[in-house]
Amino acid sequence: MSDDLPPEPDNMPDPNTLSEPLSRAIGERYLTYALSTIMNRALPDARDGLKPVHRRILYAMRELRLSPSGAFRKSAKITGDVMGNYHPHGDAAIYDAMARLAQDFAMRYPLVDGQGNFGNVDGDNPAAARYTEARLAQASEALMDGLAEDSVDFRPNYDGTLSEPVVLPAAFPNLLANGASGIAVGMATNVPPHNLHEVIDACLHLIKTPDARDDTLAGILQGPDFPTGGVIVESRDSIAETYRTGRGAFRVRARWEQEDLGRGQWQIVVTQIPYQVQKSRLIERLAELIQTRKIPILADVRDESAEDIRIVLEPRARNVDPEQLMAALYRVSDLEIRFSMNMNVLIDGRVPKVCSLKEVLRAFLDHRREVLGRRAQFRLGKIAARLEVLDGYLIAYLNLDRVIEIIRHEDDPKAVMIAEFGLTEVQVEAILNMRLRALRKLEEIELRAERDALLAEREGLAAMLADEAAQWARIAEQLKEVRNLFGKSSPEGQRRTTISEAADVEPLDLDAMIEREPLTVILSKMGWIRAMKGHQPLDAEVKFKDGDGPGAALHAETTDKLMIFASNGRFYTLPANTLPGGRGMGEPLRLMIDLPNEAEVIALFPWREADRYLVASKAGDGFVVQAADILAQTRSGKQVLNGEGLLCRKVAGDHVAVVGDNRKLLVFPLDELPEMARGKGVRLQKFKDGGLSDAICLTLAEGLNWPMGGGKTRTEPDLSEWLGKRATAGRMAPRGFPRDNRFA
Template sequence: MGQPVLPPPGDGIESVELKTALEERYYAYALSTIMQRALPDARDGLKPVHRRILYGMRLLRLDPTSAFKKCAKIVGDVMGDFHPHGDQAIYDALVRLSQDFAQRYPLVDGQGNFGNIDGDGPAAYRYTEARLTEVARLLLDGIDEDTVDFRPSYNGEKEEPVVLPAAFPNLLANGSQGIAVGMATSIPPHNAAELCDAALYLIQNREATSEQLCTFVQGPDFPTGGILIDSPDVIREAYRTGRGGFRVRARWAKEDLGRGTWNIVVTEIPYGVPKARLIEKLADLLQEKKLPLLADVRDESAEDVRVVLEPRSRSVDPVLLMESLFRLSELEARVPLNLNVLVGGVVPRVIGLAECLREWVDHRRVVLQRRSSYRLGQIERRLEILGGLLIVYLDLDEVIRIIREEDEPKAALMARFELTEVQANAILDTRLRSLRKLEEMELKREFEALTQEKEGIEALLGSEKLQWTEITKQIRAVKKTFGPETKLGKRRTTLENPPDTAGIDFTAAMVEREPITVILSEKGWIRALKGHVADLSGVTFKGDDTLKVSFLSETTAKILLLASNGKVFTIEASKLPGGRGFGDPVRLMVDLDDGTEIVAALPYKPESKLLVAGSDGRGFIAPSDALVANTRKGKAILGLDEGTSATLLVPAEGDHIAVCSSDKLMLVFPASEVTELSRGKGVRLQRCRQSRLTDACVFTLADGLPWRDGSGQARLYQVAMLEKFMGHRSDAGALMTRSFPKFERFGK
């Protein structure tokens, strides 16, 4: 048995308040996530992991013209030297940089399986190889010429760049996605040639606004193409504020198969949508019978995207079919814009298009100044050496004598010819064969050329105008490389106005039209039986619940529900539960207030009229279109006094209205006496002193008044039998006991 381990002495324990400790630690975590992981730098558009991958590949000399190297080697070097995180995280970032469907201008040229647009993953890094692309070369161009600051790597053994020189507008050209702590970024890809044009305009007009730059930058340019359907005003506002979104649709065309038959072929899908998931969702919608206009969907893609959509029949309108698909599937997607970036590599801020490009061009000027200063230093060092060598050629014999005879030739040379130590070392390092006459002439030519170059650089560094002229040349060269006439630079996403669909009833287009019978119980449970069921004697209800109302309808219809508080709710018949069980409570479908119940229900008919009334005998005729509610909250239609409730919602087709009260008084009067409103309390239909209004019917007097007795048998009373009940609205009416034996309700 060894000696027991004693706890450490309590002297070194420090008491810390938990709240303070948590705040400090969470703040440190949040800061590291924002700065070192999730948000890109506004200058080069890269996050640290991407910057480290590109720099690591440069150190491996993986230029666009060099041979490929295994990704395992790249990942290992980047992880060991710069990025102390998981190898899979580094490899995933490397893979995304190479995917031409994810990056508008790929930064890595991959060889092997790097995943595909279907959403399949890449091969393991031991099987794939990579090197840098021309775009990545532009981002790194001049990094060895003191153009950017370096900082120690995580273990202090190596140095890594804080930002890349970025001769390419990478932030907007390739975009970026990231979620930090309390903030996120989402930048879609753009066209590099358009960005270059906007940057050139910005150099000439430093105070240009984002709205002005939208003349050049039309909108995002996705690697997967597609059609942008936002209005120019929406796009301008998004670029001005740095926040917004873009609606992008799949590109499709009608393919004629002859004899009147046709298919729709989708050739481009929205950015960021995996093709396999898109087709799977379409197949699910087909199976659920939510796409009655579509018969089949097939994926015939090879190198290019080709998704074939087969219509149900040749008479289907292709525009209507596609509009219904855009509404239900990811054939239309919204790509968010949140230009939240690290400004100056330090401050996270949401900026607009103009400030984004201003950050880039200002960074290019700093790079130009630092590169020029670095080159100037090189020239001055070389001129110093050349000056010493040219002195030597004036008296070669003396130089040779000093080197042969003096114990300290360096000091002697410096004293004899007034040389600096650098010049003396250069002379001593000169080979004998360089002492020929021809070499002297070459040195003189080099001295003159370097002197001229030095004057040019000094002029450049002293003139802001010359600096902007040089940056303009560089940006024009980038634009030429990635211009609209090149394969990579040609705009892929086009801007179009969507077709006018104002008059199309999409409910009918998206739901298979089938007859149903809607049943509403007294306790507010609703369901839909398949087909038009006349005999409801076999329908069962939950517990002591009973039938309240039933009517025939179709799956494409809308159902209007009147609540006792005077609100009208609208539900889609296609969303009603089937008739196998007891249905679902209406409260799950609409937001009913506490203490209220559904008192009436009927199918919505466009451009028809309805009579709505309360228990106090007041009501009005309303156009049905004014009663349709677009939200779960419904629409307040009937104004009610305290102690009264809404009771009736019936079709208003006819020239007369029959109303009856709870004390069996009935009144018939012309429908023209009732005002037509969209909402309100209405007018008094019947005087109900000690009773309440229970039923009403709008009918054509010449055809007679339909009603049902207690056994459910339909009856019809002609004009002659209704004379004693005729009057004007707000009368009390006559007793209906003898004329209407066992009266149950109005209607057929």
């Protein structure tokens, strides 16, 4: 009969398939991913200052019993345990996170004690996990103190076979002490490290004065304290504002000193570099500045570092002011950086929020109060259990003969003792498990003393739990104990980063240090540029690479700034003294500036402060721009013309002549063009089809000149026939006008 049933249609929906709009499906799944990234990866918890991966690493090392005074274990073993038990992600990511916890140049108070190659300040990576060993540092013990006393909540691990802490008890504010950084979905965090002594002082002040202002706390904290030292050059008002809002930046400079070499010679020695700056890349940058002669007064840089950082900078002349030299280097190298602070953290492990200094300290102190209460309750439970046993022991001592008789003669001594003496199951089990030598008289005295001590301790804990002031006093006492361990009394606790306001140093005129010499700049069609000494004839024969040829040539001087206008509407600045010499074929221009491959060079000329320039696009729009508005400060250039650039002409005279692809010529007054710093401009000429072909500035009384063959020039003195308003169509060009529609 089944053969007679009609076949099911192919488009019948699967009963296990759920249909929903694509936008909602993607939105819900992306939101889930974003929340997972924010909560479980990128943002630290304000209470212990750790991300889940760091917390799991420390807990796994604790489970392996890798105490600060114990033996080291292979990092591969630690990484494997963390990955297998708690953190189901890549072992490389786990090892990188653990290695950072051991780096004294990355962590102000390292949480892992590493043995082996864990990387260095040069930027070298740690050795493989099979070669290095690690154990917990003393600071980690302080973070996990009380973990076995029900001080925090635990949750099942990823497969439900084990449990892991939701947060660590954290005896000190690790978030501020060691800092944190991370990038989540739609938000990021970057907290600098601080001096633990000052952070605890701020906590103690907040305990004493709960309504303390952020400015007061910032005055106690002073500012970041980076493990690599350095100097923070910010005003106190700026630092206070950063801590009040939770957002801001700190300018961090290298620490240096002038070293006298005798006979008037001296050199600069850099002994501390800014935080997170790789020493090797810093030296490469300084060497590049010397090679390209961007800092002509700097002669040499040497790395003489051993255990400590020692970077030697040699000046080219002894009459250079070292303060001015360093001020120039601050502007062009990582000897000065801006460390941005974004105190975006998880409050109570659930809510991401950009917090002020006071809010972060308050979150930590509230956590410490909760930990204190939970540890006290745990201790009270232990005391109650022990008192129950001690009471049973004392009853047994008072009726020792009867207890012995019951044990010797009764078949069920437990039931008999419970019925006769009113003991509990726990008390009877303790009596039955008692050793014979514990029956001596001295043991009874010790039990009574222990019972009295536990009763006093229970009374003290109960009084503390009932009195908020007593709780805060105990928290303050615990913080002081941590401060004594890691504070300024220990060598590692001394402040390393000093804070001062930037001194007023007159900026060094680098152009004045360049020796002024004539140059002939040559740019090939394929974009190779070079500079020949002296002013050579611009039409002289010059060798080019195969397939290449002459593009542009001009006379300049070593002190000039060369301006390059490209078809993408951007101006690029290139110091003439940095150009390669004329002995070879030069170097590609695109290696010196960030010129896209699809953009072509339209104009090359030396920059003059008083000049103005007419810029126009192929669409026929243009305007006049001042020289000061085209000077670029970076390799990426400066966007001036919005649109595809066609030409850049120096402004001279009182009129503008434009010619279109349709060979129609229009002359209009120069003052009809606006002067702008950036934009699309205004319409120069009206076209039915095609666009702009060329434009030039002229003096109306002198007429219009254009080149003829054989080096001859033709002049059209009377331009009244082509004179009109801007954005009109114009008239056909005069007889003999160049076929390529170019004025020059």
